[in-house]
Amino acid sequence: MADVMVLQGIRQRYGGGDSPLVEVLHGIDLKLPEGGFSALIGPSGSGKSTLLNIIGLLESPTEGQLWLAGEQASGQNDRVRTALRNRYLGFIFQFHHLLPAFSAEENVLMPVLAGVGRISAADRERARTLLARVGLAEHAHKRPVQLSGGQQQRVAIVRALINRPRLVLADEPTGNLDSQTANEVFALLRELNREEGMSFLIVTHDPRLAQSCDQQFYLQDGRLLPPAQADERQ
Amino acid sequence: MSFIWTVAWRLLREGRFQTALILGGVTIGVGVIVYITAIVNGLQANIIDRTLSSQAHVVLRPADRLNQAALSAPDGVTPLADVRKRTQRENTIANWTPLLHEIRAHPRVTASAVMASGPGVAQQGGVRKSVSLMGIELDDYQTVVRLDNKLRSGQLQLAAGEALIGVELAADLGLSPGSRLRLQSASGEQISVRVAATLDFGLKDLNRRWVLMPLRDAQNLLGYRLDITEIYVRTDQLFEAETLAGQLSASTGLTADSWQASNGQLVTALKSQRASSTMIRVFVTFAVALGIASVLVVSVVQRQREIGILRAMGTPAWRILGVFLLQGGIVGLVGALFGTGLGAGLALGFTQIARTEDGGPLFPVVLDSELFISTALIAFVVGLLSALMPALRAARLDPVEAIRG
Ligand SMILES: Nc1ncnc2c1ncn2[C@@H]1O[C@H](COP(=O)(O)OP(=O)(O)O)[C@@H](O)[C@H]1O
Ligand SMILES: [Mg+2]
Numbered sequence: 001m002a003d004v005m006v007l008q009g010i011r012q013r014y015g016g017g018d019s020p021l022v023e024v025l026h027g028i029d030l031k032l033p034e035g036g037f038s039a040l041i042g043p044s045g046s047g048k049s050t051l052l053n054i055i056g057l058l059e060s061p062t063e064g065q066l067w068l069a070g071e072q073a074s075g076q077n078d079r080v081r082t083a084l085r086n087r088y089l090g091f092i093f094q095f096h097h098l099l100p101a102f103s104a105e106e107n108v109l110m111p112v113l114a115g116v117g118r119i120s121a122a123d124r125e126r127a128r129t130l131l132a133r134v135g136l137a138e139h140a141h142k143r144p145v146q147l148s149g150g151q152q153q154r155v156a157i158v159r160a161l162i163n164r165p166r167l168v169l170a171d172e173p174t175g176n177l178d179s180q181t182a183n184e185v186f187a188l189l190r191e192l193n194r195e196e197g198m199s200f201l202i203v204t205h206d207p208r209l210a211q212s213c214d215q216q217f218y219l220q221d222g223r224l225l226p227p228a229q230a231d232e233r234q
Numbered sequence: 235m236s237f238i239w240t241v242a243w244r245l246l247r248e249g250r251f252q253t254a255l256i257l258g259g260v261t262i263g264v265g266v267i268v269y270i271t272a273i274v275n276g277l278q279a280n281i282i283d284r285t286l287s288s289q290a291h292v293v294l295r296p297a298d299r300l301n302q303a304a305l306s307a308p309d310g311v312t313p314l315a316d317v318r319k320r321t322q323r324e325n326t327i328a329n330w331t332p333l334l335h336e337i338r339a340h341p342r343v344t345a346s347a348v349m350a351s352g353p354g355v356a357q358q359g360g361v362r363k364s365v366s367l368m369g370i371e372l373d374d375y376q377t378v379v380r381l382d383n384k385l386r387s388g389q390l391q392l393a394a395g396e397a398l399i400g401v402e403l404a405a406d407l408g409l410s411p412g413s414r415l416r417l418q419s420a421s422g423e424q425i426s427v428r429v430a431a432t433l434d435f436g437l438k439d440l441n442r443r444w445v446l447m448p449l450r451d452a453q454n455l456l457g458y459r460l461d462i463t464e465i466y467v468r469t470d471q472l473f474e475a476e477t478l479a480g481q482l483s484a485s486t487g488l489t490a491d492s493w494q495a496s497n498g499q500l501v502t503a504l505k506s507q508r509a510s511s512t513m514i515r516v517f518v519t520f521a522v523a524l525g526i527a528s529v530l531v532v533s534v535v536q537r538q539r540e541i542g543i544l545r546a547m548g549t550p551a552w553r554i555l556g557v558f559l560l561q562g563g564i565v566g567l568v569g570a571l572f573g574t575g576l577g578a579g580l581a582l583g584f585t586q587i588a589r590t591e592d593g594g595p596l597f598p599v600v601l602d603s604e605l606f607i608s609t610a611l612i613a614f615v616v617g618l619l620s621a622l623m624p625a626l627r628a629a630r631l632d633p634v635e636a637i638r639g
Binding site: 049053056058059078079082083084085086087089090091093097099100101102110111113114115117118119159163 | 236237240244245247248539540542543544545546547548549550551553632633634637638
């Protein structure tokens with residue numbers, strides 16, 4: 001199977017100048033298969049969010065190369081990276097970050113509006129179908145504040161899928177939810193991965209949830225551990 | 235474009251309190267500007283109107299002719315200059331018909347009239363008053379200076395042997411329409427005339443001195459033969475009178491004075507009044523711009539996370555820039571709409587309060603579409619410009635920082 005994302009020798013350094021130079025990632029090589037469902041785990045401060053932001057083209061690595069859906073994604077300017085994000089990537093964050101001024105459906109359609117500039121009837125139809133798929137058909141016209149935490153996160157998930165991305169990046173998507181809701185949301189991600197066929201990379205603290213993924217990456221002190229060692233750690 | 239409109243509009247609607255605050259600021263600012271502009275323009279138009287009601291826009295007079303002395307200087311003496319002005323009596327415009335044609339041919343000249351004027355004395359019973367004798371062709375003269383609105387008693391007509399006099403002079407000499415009056419020129423020539431009407435020229439001094447009479451009568455009385463002393467000109471471009479005067483002077487060889495030149499102090503006063511009102515407008519505009527900018531900056535900081543998430547999902551920076559620019563533009567434009575309403579209301583209210591003794595408005599305020607359109611345009615541009623700094627800040631937000639923020 002082809003890889004949707006390939007990372008080669010990714011290093012990330014912060015600081016320099018007045019502040020001390022720290023290297024957060026020390027040469028990461030990674031391949032994410034098309035349609036895969038992977039977990040990124042590791043202790044707090046090990047660099048998971050940094051790695052996810054680099055994969056998500058939200059920040060550029062100090063060294064190394066990355067390819068997204070076969071396109072060279074490293075060394076590109078903000079305009080190109082923005083367009084690549086819009087076309088190929090979906091984001092789910094720990095906090096839903098829904099726009100409070102817009103309804104659930106409008107939030108879901110925002111990536112379409114942001115990229116293409118206008119919304120077609122087909123887009124609207126897809127938004128409704130997806131919202132219905134996650135059990136929010138009744139809530140499409142509610143504002144985020146009128147929804148529960150689990151419902152808000154489900155809206156955020158649908159928003160990440162609306163543009164049919166090739167890869168969905170989720171940074172502790174269940175970190176802010178109680179364990180039952182977390183299980184439900186995680187199960188939903190898994191089902192959507194099977195139904196929609198896009199690849200997922202999920203950062204999580206929960207070993208049990210990580211275990212249910214196809215593949216686990218264990219990050220420690222800015223390095224990916226080899227699979228055998230990673231298994232031990234869990 | 236649709237993204238920018240949708241998001242800008244929704245953010246404005248959502249931040250109701252901030253939007254109301256900023257709109258209130260713009261409305262008051264624009265209101266003050268419209269009010270001051272309407273009052274100052276009205277006042278100035280009124281002052282100019284009153285000043286020019288008894289004056290021509292341009293007056294042409296004979297050029298100062300300089301005579302060389304007939305005697306030559308004796309040997310060994312080198313006079314640096316030896317020139318003398320002709321006396322006023324001799325300084326008239328002869329053969330003026332072609333000059334008048336020339337003046338009337340100028341495209342900016344809407345009307346013109348000739349005048350033969352000079353000093354004289356008016357006598358009635360034992361009372362003598364010094365007056366200005368002004369010979370005119372009544373119909374021509376009225377195309378340059380309106381008289382119908384100055385008539386206080388009698389008939390506006392000037393047959394031979396008739397005169398129109400100022401109301402003060404009539405009171406001083408106890409004259410009314412139909413009375414007879416003896417006029418004497420400086421040369422001693424005398425004529426008895428009949429008062430056809432009394433006029434109020436708007437200034438006490440003019441009312442005390444002005445005697446309008448037929449051109450022929452004045453020429454005879456003053457001893458000018460067929461000469462005249464002035465040509466009065468009216469133009470459709472009031473504020474170009476200075477330029478017109480220069481052109482007419484060049485083409486006729488006469489001295490030309492614009493109304494601005496003859497009312498130097500007034501023009502200076504009007505200019506400084508205009509300058510101070512411009513200053514107020516500029517400062518108010520700055521205050522409004524700062525208000526818009528500061529509220530939008532706060533809004534950008536507050537919405538940092540939302541902007542970050544929009545950027546993360548692939549919103550180009552220029553669309554974020556557009557969202558905040560448009561908010562500034564909308565606020566400017568809508569504020570201008572409310573503000574012109576407020577300013578116009580205040581200005582009209584002012585005319586209700588400020589009234590003359592006879593109950594009419596002190597002066598009409600000037601509320602024209604040009605004022606509204608220019609204010610709206612300026613407010614829109616100022617809104618955009620003041621939103622520029624916050625908008626750039628929003629567009630340059632690092633999504634990672636913003637989301638972690
Ligand atoms: N912009 C930055 N500047 C400096 N240090 C950073 C920056 N971003 C992250 N770090 C540091 O990098 C390390 C890894 O952070 P992060 O990727 O957030 O870890 P995780 O998500 O695994 O908890 C931390 O020590 C953090 O302080
Ligand atoms: Mg993290």
